[in-house]
Amino acid sequence: MGSLSDNGGNWPPDGGSPDGLPDLPEEWGVIVIPDDLSELSDEVTAVRDELRRSQRQSRWQRFAERPGMRTLRRAGAASLRAPVLIISMAVLVTVASLFASAWPGPARSPATQRTATTTDDRGDTLPALELIGADGRTVPLRGQLPAVVLLTDGCECDRLVADTAAAVKPEIAVVTVVSGAAPGQTGGAPPTGATPQPQGTAVRALRDPTGELRAGFEFGPPDGTAAALLVNRGGEIVRKVPRTVSIEDLRPDLARL
Structure with missing residues (x-):
């Protein structure tokens, strides 16, 4: 910086800055x-x-x-x-879905083997029952497939049986089943009904001594009508009819056997 003026370093008497420096801005x-x-x-x-x-x-x-x-x-x-x-x-x-699909679920119990006393939970498979034939011998029910099974307890169903045998194809069996033992017998022969039909389809008459077939499908007690099961070759129930007296109730599904 320059030296102060000759007045001993004081500001000039006229109010100006020393050494000729400009004044500071007023603002x-x-x-x-x-x-x-x-x-x-x-x-x-x-x-x-x-x-x-x-x-x-x-x-x-x-x-x-x-x-x-x-x-x-x-x-x-x-x-x-x-x-x-x-x-x-x-x-x-997306991440949650991947974890959910990969996470192991609860262990499934093994499927119950079907026997004469058990049926499929969904009721769509014919149980492996052994019934009694006209000669008193046991007959595997599943050995008659494909078949139309008619439960004819207390039913005057001769017309229904004859019409069914006439309507089905030759390779389809018609099986009538009555429940309980024959009068005076223990698991004896069922009533007649194994008469050959004109088309060559024979009606197989069987007896269910314990009534398991009717009870297993919850058809209820006999009421003068027949109950029907239409079963294909694999044992699957194509149609279940709790009450019928006419072939017309069955005809639409016979082609599916």
């Missing part, structure tokens, strides 16, 4: 210089931080900090929030 106000410069440490730190930020900002950053650009950034973030949330939920659902 700065009154400037007080403290005796201890450490009191200005906070101001110095703030000025340095501001200078450091301004030096680090590039031209693109300064452009991005404009109010209009900040508004666009907020609008863009809001518009992307919903799609991101939807995609995240879809990923979570």
Whole structure:
């Protein structure tokens, strides 16, 4: 700095600055210089931080900090929030599905072997019953397939039996079944009915001594009508008719045997 004027280092009497320096701007106000410069440490730190930020900002950053650009950034973030949330939920659902499909389920109990006293839970399979034939010998019911099985307890069903034998194909058996033992017999022969039909289809008359077939399919007690089971070659029940007296109830499904 230059030396002070010849008046002993004091300010000139006319109010000007020493050594011809210009006056400070009026908008700065009154400037007080403290005796201890450490009191200005906070101001110095703030000025340095501001200078450091301004030096680090590039031209693109300064452009991005404009109010209009900040508004666009907020609008863009809001518009992307919903799609991101939807995609995240879809990923979570997919991962959960993969874990659920790969997770081992409870052990299944082995299927119950069908016997004369058990039937399929769904009731769509003919049980492996052994019935009594006209000669008193046991006859496997499933050995007669495919077949139309008519439960004729207490039914005057001669017309139904004859019409059924006439309607079926030659390879389809017609089996009549009555429940209980014959009068005066223990599991004796069933009533007549094994008369050959004109088309060559014979009616096989069998007796169910214990009534398991009727009870297994929950046909109820005899009421003067017949119950019918249409069974294909694999033993599956194609049609179950709890009450019938006419071949017309069975005719639509005979072709499925």
